[in-house]
Amino acid sequence: MNARFPDDSKPVIAILTTSDRERKFCGNRSNFRDIIRTGKELGYLVYVVTVRDLKLESRIVNGYVPAPVGKLWHRIPLPLPQIIYNRIPTREEEEKGPVARKIAQCLEHQDIVLYNPYFFNKWSLFEWLKGSRATSRHVPHTKRLRSSRTLASMLKNHDSLYLKPENGKAGKGIMRLNYRGDAVLPYRLQIQGLKKNLTYKAASLDRLWTRIEKEKGDDLYIVQQAIELATHRGRPFDLRVLLQKNGRGGWGVTGIGARLAGVRSITTHVPRGGSIEEPRNMLEGTFGSEKTAAILRSVPTTALLVARQIERASEYALGEMSMDLGVDKNGGLWFFEANSRPMKFDEPAIRKLSLERIFQYSQHLALQSKLETPSRK
Numbered sequence: 001m002n003a004r005f006p007d008d009s010k011p012v013i014a015i016l017t018t019s020d021r022e023r024k025f026c027g028n029r030s031n032f033r034d035i036i037r038t039g040k041e042l043g044y045l046v047y048v049v050t051v052r053d054l055k056l057e058s059r060i061v062n063g064y065v066p067a068p069v070g071k072l073w074h075r076i077p078l079p080l081p082q083i084i085y086n087r088i089p090t091r092e093e094e095e096k097g098p099v100a101r102k103i104a105q106c107l108e109h110q111d112i113v114l115y116n117p118y119f120f121n122k123w124s125l126f127e128w129l130k131g132s133r134a135t136s137r138h139v140p141h142t143k144r145l146r147s148s149r150t151l152a153s154m155l156k157n158h159d160s161l162y163l164k165p166e167n168g169k170a171g172k173g174i175m176r177l178n179y180r181g182d183a184v185l186p187y188r189l190q191i192q193g194l195k196k197n198l199t200y201k202a203a204s205l206d207r208l209w210t211r212i213e214k215e216k217g218d219d220l221y222i223v224q225q226a227i228e229l230a231t232h233r234g235r236p237f238d239l240r241v242l243l244q245k246n247g248r249g250g251w252g253v254t255g256i257g258a259r260l261a262g263v264r265s266i267t268t269h270v271p272r273g274g275s276i277e278e279p280r281n282m283l284e285g286t287f288g289s290e291k292t293a294a295i296l297r298s299v300p301t302t303a304l305l306v307a308r309q310i311e312r313a314s315e316y317a318l319g320e321m322s323m324d325l326g327v328d329k330n331g332g333l334w335f336f337e338a339n340s341r342p343m344k345f346d347e348p349a350i351r352k353l354s355l356e357r358i359f360q361y362s363q364h365l366a367l368q369s370k371l372e373t374p375s376r377k
């Protein structure tokens with residue numbers, strides 16, 4: 001067996017990213033290393049390719065593979081991939097002309113399958129999920145934040161709101177607004193900073209709006225009903241679900257984790273003091289073991305419904321996504337967001353299966369595309 005072309009029946013897979021002047025290519029190198037190692041173990045040729053190096057008209061392209069020992073990566077000629085695992089790191093990169101054009105060309109290419117072409121936008125996700133009755137019941141009341149009038153109308157129904165950038169991630173730019181009618185300064189805005197939260201209190205909606213505008217700048221925001229989340233030792237937590245397509249091309253739940261908020265944090269992100277937890281431990285204190293088991297059974301069902309609706313409504317081929325779900329005080333599940341470039345899950349069992357799934361699904365895609373174009377080699 002040739003080391004470069006391990007097995008003819010297995011597709012060549014490339015991890016797509018953008019180039020970087022200093023580091024050669026962008027993205028999480030240890031993640032890429034894990035993917036390549038897993039691929040190798042399963043008999044696949046897999047490498048990293050930059051948008052610039054992915055020359056779709058040639059049969060051979062320059063790709064990166066890790067050196068057997070140490071941290072070096074080698075740039076070597078490799079066969080054009082059949083399957084592209086998209087890890088373009090940010091929305092900003094994805095929207096640049098050359099990157100956007102390359103993604104479009106991959107989507108049109110006869111012999112190449114690229115899935116998860118684009119990042120999700122928070123507002124689109126909510127629109128998509130409101131479009132189906134089965135998923136709309138898990139979606140908090142959400143609007144686009146355009147003026148103080150939107151805030152006023154949302155505050156008529158909810159005393160507590162989340163303000164989130166449409167293209168945000170990792171808690172960046174998130175604010176929480178609480179209204180306390182009996183207080184002298186009834187509007188309380190918690191602004192999440194990198195290290196700590198700052199609270200701004202205002203007497204009027206106009207003042208509050210001035211401050212919000214200053215915080216959000218030109219970024220587009222959504223405003224959303226705050227869900228009263230179940231807590232563990234007084235701190236809110238949420239569930240993180242990883243969904244991937246399997247070797248039969250169907251959606252499956254790879255794993256479910258929990259993230260507990262840091263002290264006084266308005267989100268559960270690990271870099272902001274949040275911690276990785278076992279879902280059962282988070283739920284049992286509030287719900288007891290029987291109800292916890294029932295909630296945990298409802299998570300995959302709901303997450304799968306949501307994933308299918310997102311895929312249907314987005315009209316793109318998707319192979320994986322992660323999802324943040326909140327659990328309210330009654331054990332009800334709420335959708336907060338889905339991510340089309342899931343970050344790696346550090347739970348070992350989830351991590352292991354997630355790496356294997358990439359190859360199982362790639363194999364399925366390769367078989368599919370051969371069936372669709374039987375005359376092609």
Ligand SMILES: Nc1ncnc2c1ncn2[C@@H]1O[C@H](COP(=O)(O)OP(=O)(O)O)[C@@H](O)[C@H]1O
Binds near residue numbers: 162168169237238337
């Ligand atoms: N409507 C909400 N009600 C209660 N908590 C929320 C709400 N929206 C977000 N959160 C909390 O904030 C976290 C981050 O929100 P999310 O929409 O996932 O933004 P990001 O893209 O920055 O991760 C969630 O995981 C959840 O803990």
Ligand SMILES: [Mg+2]
Binds near residue numbers: 170171324337
């Ligand atoms: Mg999130």
